[in-house]
Amino acid sequence: MKEKSHLLLKEQLCFPIYATSRMVTRLYQPWLDKLGLTYPQYLVMLVLWEEQRLTVSQLGKRLYLNTNTLTPLLKKLRDKGMVAKERSKDDERTVHIELTEKGQELKAQAEDIPANLLEAIDMPVEELRQMREWMWKLLGKFDD
Amino acid sequence: MKEKSHLLLKEQLCFPIYATSRMVTRLYQPWLDKLGLTYPQYLVMLVLWEEQRLTVSQLGKRLYLNTNTLTPLLKKLRDKGMVAKERSKDDERTVHIELTEKGQELKAQAEDIPANLLEAIDMPVEELRQMREWMWKLLGKFDD
DNA sequence: GTTAAATTTATCGTGTGCGATATAATCTTA
DNA sequence: TAAGATTATATCGCACACGATAAATTTAAC
Secondary structure, X not given: OOOOOOOOHXXXXXXXXXXXXXXXXXXXXXXXXXXXXXXXXXXXXXXXXXXXXXEHHXXXXXXXXXXXXXHHHHHHHHHOOOEEEEEOOOOOOOXXXXXXXXXXXXXXXXXXXXXXXXXXXXXXXXXXXXXXXXXXXXXXXXXX | OOOOOOOOHHHOOXXXXXHHHHHHHHHHHHHHHHHOOOHHHHHHHHHHHHHOEEEHHHHHXXXXXXXXXXXXXXXXXXHOOOEEEEEXXXXXXXXXXXXXXXXXXXXXXXXXXXXXXXXXXXXXXHHHHHHHHHHHHHHHOOOO
Protein backbone atom coordinates (compact mmCIF):
# COMPACT_ATOMS: atom_id res chain seq x y z
CA MET A 1 0.00 0.00 0.00
CA LYS A 2 1.38 3.37 -1.00
CA GLU A 3 1.80 5.86 1.83
CA LYS A 4 0.44 9.37 1.54
CA SER A 5 3.02 12.15 1.38
CA HIS A 6 3.07 14.56 4.29
CA LEU A 7 4.43 17.38 2.21
CA LEU A 8 1.12 19.10 1.46
CA LEU A 9 1.17 22.82 2.20
CA LYS A 10 -2.18 22.55 3.96
CA GLU A 11 -0.78 19.95 6.35
CA GLN A 12 2.27 21.89 7.45
CA LEU A 13 2.30 23.76 10.72
CA CYS A 14 5.28 25.82 9.72
CA PHE A 15 3.62 27.59 6.84
CA PRO A 16 0.58 29.14 8.55
CA ILE A 17 2.85 30.36 11.37
CA TYR A 18 5.16 31.96 8.86
CA ALA A 19 2.36 33.47 6.75
CA THR A 20 0.38 34.65 9.78
CA SER A 21 3.44 36.30 11.23
CA ARG A 22 3.95 38.36 8.09
CA MET A 23 0.24 39.09 7.89
CA VAL A 24 0.09 40.36 11.46
CA THR A 25 3.13 42.55 10.87
CA ARG A 26 1.32 44.08 7.90
CA LEU A 27 -1.70 44.79 10.11
CA TYR A 28 0.51 46.76 12.49
CA GLN A 29 1.99 48.89 9.70
CA PRO A 30 -0.57 51.74 9.65
CA TRP A 31 -0.26 52.28 13.40
CA LEU A 32 3.48 51.87 13.53
CA ASP A 33 3.89 54.31 10.64
CA LYS A 34 2.32 56.96 12.84
CA LEU A 35 4.93 56.27 15.51
CA GLY A 36 7.73 56.13 12.95
CA LEU A 37 8.66 52.61 14.02
CA THR A 38 9.13 49.35 12.18
CA TYR A 39 7.69 46.23 13.72
CA PRO A 40 10.93 44.89 15.29
CA GLN A 41 11.70 48.39 16.54
CA TYR A 42 8.25 48.41 18.18
CA LEU A 43 9.09 45.14 19.93
CA VAL A 44 12.24 46.68 21.36
CA MET A 45 10.21 49.64 22.57
CA LEU A 46 7.69 47.28 24.20
CA VAL A 47 10.47 45.73 26.23
CA LEU A 48 11.96 49.09 27.14
CA TRP A 49 8.60 50.47 28.22
CA GLU A 50 8.57 47.64 30.73
CA GLU A 51 12.19 47.81 31.83
CA GLN A 52 13.48 51.31 31.06
CA ARG A 53 17.12 50.22 30.94
CA LEU A 54 18.83 46.95 30.06
CA THR A 55 21.76 45.55 28.16
CA VAL A 56 21.82 44.51 24.51
CA SER A 57 22.04 40.84 25.42
CA GLN A 58 19.14 41.10 27.89
CA LEU A 59 17.07 42.63 25.11
CA GLY A 60 18.16 39.81 22.85
CA LYS A 61 17.06 37.19 25.33
CA ARG A 62 13.64 38.76 25.77
CA LEU A 63 13.05 39.00 22.01
CA TYR A 64 14.99 35.94 20.86
CA LEU A 65 17.17 38.19 18.68
CA ASN A 66 20.96 38.26 18.27
CA THR A 67 23.21 41.27 18.32
CA ASN A 68 23.70 41.13 14.57
CA THR A 69 20.03 42.09 14.34
CA LEU A 70 19.87 44.31 17.40
CA THR A 71 22.99 46.41 16.95
CA PRO A 72 21.92 48.12 13.70
CA LEU A 73 18.31 48.29 14.87
CA LEU A 74 19.32 50.03 18.10
CA LYS A 75 21.47 52.40 16.12
CA LYS A 76 18.38 53.43 14.19
CA LEU A 77 16.34 53.87 17.36
CA ARG A 78 19.12 56.04 18.74
CA ASP A 79 19.18 58.09 15.55
CA LYS A 80 15.45 58.67 16.02
CA GLY A 81 16.15 59.84 19.55
CA MET A 82 14.18 57.03 21.17
CA VAL A 83 16.98 55.34 23.11
CA ALA A 84 20.44 56.12 24.43
CA LYS A 85 23.39 53.75 24.39
CA GLU A 86 25.98 53.76 27.12
CA ARG A 87 28.89 51.43 27.66
CA SER A 88 28.96 50.10 31.18
CA LYS A 89 31.71 51.27 33.52
CA ASP A 90 31.72 48.05 35.51
CA ASP A 91 32.12 45.86 32.47
CA GLU A 92 33.22 47.66 29.35
CA ARG A 93 31.97 44.86 27.15
CA THR A 94 28.32 45.50 27.93
CA VAL A 95 26.23 48.30 26.50
CA HIS A 96 23.18 49.61 28.32
CA ILE A 97 20.16 50.69 26.33
CA GLU A 98 17.96 53.25 27.96
CA LEU A 99 14.75 55.02 26.99
CA THR A 100 15.09 58.72 26.30
CA GLU A 101 12.34 61.08 27.38
CA LYS A 102 11.08 61.05 23.79
CA GLY A 103 11.01 57.28 23.82
CA GLN A 104 9.17 57.31 27.11
CA GLU A 105 6.59 59.74 25.76
CA LEU A 106 5.95 57.58 22.70
CA LYS A 107 4.32 54.98 24.92
CA ALA A 108 1.19 57.07 25.29
CA GLN A 109 0.73 57.12 21.52
CA ALA A 110 1.05 53.35 21.39
CA GLU A 111 -1.53 52.53 24.04
CA ASP A 112 -4.37 52.08 21.54
CA ILE A 113 -2.50 49.71 19.26
CA PRO A 114 -3.32 46.39 20.98
CA ALA A 115 -7.04 47.12 21.04
CA ASN A 116 -7.02 48.22 17.42
CA LEU A 117 -5.20 45.06 16.38
CA LEU A 118 -7.63 42.86 18.30
CA GLU A 119 -10.43 44.51 16.37
CA ALA A 120 -8.69 44.04 13.03
CA ILE A 121 -7.93 40.40 13.73
CA ASP A 122 -11.53 39.80 14.76
CA MET A 123 -11.16 36.37 16.34
CA PRO A 124 -12.67 35.11 19.61
CA VAL A 125 -10.52 36.36 22.47
CA GLU A 126 -10.37 32.89 23.98
CA GLU A 127 -8.91 31.39 20.79
CA LEU A 128 -6.27 34.10 20.65
CA ARG A 129 -5.43 33.57 24.29
CA GLN A 130 -5.07 29.83 23.77
CA MET A 131 -2.85 30.31 20.70
CA ARG A 132 -0.68 32.75 22.63
CA GLU A 133 -0.32 30.27 25.47
CA TRP A 134 0.65 27.39 23.20
CA MET A 135 3.17 29.47 21.33
CA TRP A 136 4.84 30.67 24.52
CA LYS A 137 4.99 27.03 25.54
CA LEU A 138 6.65 26.19 22.24
CA LEU A 139 9.10 29.08 22.59
CA GLY A 140 9.93 27.93 26.10
CA LYS A 141 11.16 24.61 24.78
CA PHE A 142 14.00 26.37 22.99
CA ASP A 143 15.04 28.96 25.53
CA ASP A 144 18.47 27.40 26.05
CA MET B 1 -8.74 54.65 38.73
CA LYS B 2 -5.71 54.21 36.57
CA GLU B 3 -6.06 51.67 33.74
CA LYS B 4 -3.47 48.99 33.20
CA SER B 5 -1.39 49.31 30.05
CA HIS B 6 -1.89 46.63 27.43
CA LEU B 7 1.60 47.03 26.08
CA LEU B 8 3.22 44.19 28.01
CA LEU B 9 5.22 41.84 25.81
CA LYS B 10 3.65 38.84 27.54
CA GLU B 11 0.19 40.06 26.61
CA GLN B 12 0.81 40.57 22.90
CA LEU B 13 -0.31 38.00 20.39
CA CYS B 14 1.92 39.43 17.69
CA PHE B 15 5.17 38.71 19.44
CA PRO B 16 4.88 34.97 20.07
CA ILE B 17 3.73 34.48 16.47
CA TYR B 18 6.73 36.40 15.24
CA ALA B 19 9.21 34.69 17.54
CA THR B 20 7.74 31.24 16.96
CA SER B 21 7.90 31.72 13.22
CA ARG B 22 11.61 32.46 13.38
CA MET B 23 12.15 29.62 15.82
CA VAL B 24 10.41 27.11 13.58
CA THR B 25 12.45 28.29 10.60
CA ARG B 26 15.60 27.66 12.64
CA LEU B 27 14.39 24.14 13.43
CA TYR B 28 14.08 23.41 9.70
CA GLN B 29 17.61 24.61 8.97
CA PRO B 30 19.53 21.35 9.50
CA TRP B 31 17.20 19.42 7.19
CA LEU B 32 16.94 22.16 4.59
CA ASP B 33 20.72 22.52 4.50
CA LYS B 34 20.90 18.93 3.32
CA LEU B 35 18.55 19.80 0.45
CA GLY B 36 20.40 23.01 -0.29
CA LEU B 37 17.26 25.07 0.23
CA THR B 38 16.34 28.07 2.34
CA TYR B 39 13.03 28.02 4.15
CA PRO B 40 11.07 30.18 1.67
CA GLN B 41 12.59 28.20 -1.17
CA TYR B 42 11.32 25.04 0.53
CA LEU B 43 7.83 26.52 0.64
CA VAL B 44 7.94 27.15 -3.10
CA MET B 45 9.04 23.56 -3.63
CA LEU B 46 6.16 22.31 -1.44
CA VAL B 47 3.70 24.06 -3.72
CA LEU B 48 5.40 22.79 -6.86
CA TRP B 49 5.48 19.23 -5.59
CA GLU B 50 1.71 19.52 -5.42
CA GLU B 51 1.13 21.35 -8.67
CA GLN B 52 4.15 20.76 -10.90
CA ARG B 53 3.58 23.87 -12.99
CA LEU B 54 2.01 27.22 -12.26
CA THR B 55 2.51 30.94 -12.79
CA VAL B 56 4.43 33.32 -10.56
CA SER B 57 1.24 35.00 -9.39
CA GLN B 58 -0.45 31.69 -8.60
CA LEU B 59 2.56 30.79 -6.48
CA GLY B 60 2.30 34.18 -4.82
CA LYS B 61 -1.35 33.62 -3.95
CA ARG B 62 -0.67 30.22 -2.43
CA LEU B 63 2.21 31.53 -0.30
CA TYR B 64 0.98 35.08 0.31
CA LEU B 65 4.16 36.42 -1.30
CA ASN B 66 4.58 39.15 -3.90
CA THR B 67 6.67 39.02 -7.02
CA ASN B 68 9.28 41.30 -5.50
CA THR B 69 10.04 38.41 -3.18
CA LEU B 70 9.39 35.56 -5.59
CA THR B 71 11.26 36.79 -8.65
CA PRO B 72 14.75 36.73 -7.10
CA LEU B 73 13.91 33.60 -5.13
CA LEU B 74 12.81 31.75 -8.27
CA LYS B 75 15.94 32.91 -10.04
CA LYS B 76 17.97 31.19 -7.33
CA LEU B 77 15.91 28.01 -7.58
CA ARG B 78 16.50 28.05 -11.32
CA ASP B 79 20.23 28.53 -10.80
CA LYS B 80 20.17 25.45 -8.58
CA GLY B 81 18.45 23.56 -11.38
CA MET B 82 15.26 22.94 -9.38
CA VAL B 83 12.79 24.83 -11.54
CA ALA B 84 12.46 26.12 -15.10
CA LYS B 85 10.94 29.45 -16.10
CA GLU B 86 9.05 29.85 -19.32
CA ARG B 87 7.12 32.82 -20.59
CA SER B 88 3.64 31.86 -21.70
CA LYS B 89 2.84 31.94 -25.39
CA ASP B 90 -0.84 32.72 -24.83
CA ASP B 91 -0.15 35.69 -22.63
CA GLU B 92 3.39 36.97 -22.78
CA ARG B 93 3.00 38.74 -19.46
CA THR B 94 2.81 35.54 -17.48
CA VAL B 95 5.73 33.29 -16.59
CA HIS B 96 5.24 29.61 -15.87
CA ILE B 97 7.34 27.94 -13.21
CA GLU B 98 7.84 24.24 -13.62
CA LEU B 99 9.68 21.56 -11.67
CA THR B 100 12.74 20.13 -13.34
CA GLU B 101 13.50 16.46 -12.99
CA LYS B 102 16.05 17.34 -10.33
CA GLY B 103 13.43 19.35 -8.49
CA GLN B 104 11.01 16.47 -8.75
CA GLU B 105 13.55 14.05 -7.37
CA LEU B 106 14.29 16.27 -4.39
CA LYS B 107 10.83 15.49 -3.02
CA ALA B 108 11.90 12.01 -1.93
CA GLN B 109 14.65 13.51 0.21
CA ALA B 110 12.16 15.86 1.85
CA GLU B 111 9.58 13.25 2.83
CA ASP B 112 11.01 12.77 6.34
CA ILE B 113 11.10 16.44 7.21
CA PRO B 114 7.55 16.86 8.59
CA ALA B 115 7.86 13.89 10.93
CA ASN B 116 11.27 15.05 12.14
CA LEU B 117 9.92 18.52 12.82
CA LEU B 118 6.94 17.13 14.73
CA GLU B 119 9.35 15.27 16.90
CA ALA B 120 11.54 18.31 17.48
CA ILE B 121 8.55 20.48 18.35
CA ASP B 122 7.25 17.84 20.76
CA MET B 123 3.77 19.22 21.37
CA PRO B 124 0.49 17.29 21.51
CA VAL B 125 -0.69 16.71 17.94
CA GLU B 126 -4.15 17.98 18.77
CA GLU B 127 -2.81 21.32 19.98
CA LEU B 128 -0.77 21.71 16.83
CA ARG B 129 -3.77 20.80 14.68
CA GLN B 130 -5.92 23.36 16.46
CA MET B 131 -3.29 26.09 16.11
CA ARG B 132 -2.97 25.31 12.43
CA GLU B 133 -6.72 25.53 11.98
CA TRP B 134 -7.02 28.87 13.76
CA MET B 135 -4.15 30.36 11.81
CA TRP B 136 -5.59 29.29 8.49
CA LYS B 137 -8.83 30.90 9.63
CA LEU B 138 -6.95 34.09 10.41
CA LEU B 139 -5.16 34.02 7.08
CA GLY B 140 -8.47 33.51 5.32
CA LYS B 141 -9.74 36.82 6.66
CA PHE B 142 -7.14 38.65 4.63
CA ASP B 143 -7.19 36.71 1.38
CA ASP B 144 -8.55 39.63 -0.64
C1' DG C 1 50.57 36.71 37.21
C1' DT C 2 50.27 35.28 32.50
C1' DT C 3 47.68 33.15 29.16
C1' DA C 4 43.87 30.62 27.32
C1' DA C 5 38.90 30.46 27.42
C1' DA C 6 34.66 32.74 27.76
C1' DT C 7 31.70 36.75 27.24
C1' DT C 8 29.72 40.84 25.01
C1' DT C 9 29.09 43.55 21.27
C1' DA C 10 30.06 44.75 16.47
C1' DT C 11 30.77 43.78 11.49
C1' DC C 12 30.08 41.34 7.13
C1' DG C 13 27.65 38.72 3.63
C1' DT C 14 23.55 36.44 1.98
C1' DG C 15 18.67 35.91 1.59
C1' DT C 16 14.40 37.34 2.26
C1' DG C 17 9.91 40.72 2.68
C1' DC C 18 7.73 44.53 1.05
C1' DG C 19 6.38 49.42 -0.52
C1' DA C 20 7.05 52.01 -4.53
C1' DT C 21 7.87 52.19 -9.14
C1' DA C 22 8.86 50.54 -13.89
C1' DT C 23 7.97 47.87 -17.99
C1' DA C 24 5.61 45.23 -21.08
C1' DA C 25 1.56 43.00 -22.67
C1' DT C 26 -3.41 42.59 -22.81
C1' DC C 27 -7.99 44.16 -22.36
C1' DT C 28 -11.74 47.71 -22.74
C1' DT C 29 -14.45 50.84 -24.54
C1' DA C 30 -15.69 54.67 -26.57
C1' DT D 1 -9.11 50.72 -33.48
C1' DA D 2 -6.49 53.54 -30.65
C1' DA D 3 -6.00 55.60 -26.02
C1' DG D 4 -6.46 54.51 -21.38
C1' DA D 5 -7.02 51.13 -17.76
C1' DT D 6 -5.64 46.75 -16.11
C1' DT D 7 -2.63 42.90 -15.36
C1' DA D 8 1.80 40.25 -14.72
C1' DT D 9 6.26 40.40 -13.74
C1' DA D 10 10.59 42.78 -12.70
C1' DT D 11 13.53 46.27 -10.39
C1' DC D 12 14.98 49.24 -6.61
C1' DG D 13 15.68 50.59 -1.92
C1' DC D 14 15.32 49.76 2.84
C1' DA D 15 15.02 46.93 7.01
C1' DC D 16 15.43 42.93 9.04
C1' DA D 17 17.40 37.80 10.41
C1' DC D 18 21.14 35.10 10.97
C1' DG D 19 25.56 32.34 10.27
C1' DA D 20 30.29 33.41 10.51
C1' DT D 21 33.78 36.10 12.13
C1' DA D 22 36.18 39.84 14.56
C1' DA D 23 37.45 42.85 18.37
C1' DA D 24 37.55 44.15 23.03
C1' DT D 25 37.21 42.87 27.66
C1' DT D 26 36.81 39.88 31.59
C1' DT D 27 37.28 35.44 33.89
C1' DA D 28 39.56 31.32 34.99
C1' DA D 29 43.34 27.93 35.01
C1' DC D 30 47.69 26.94 35.64
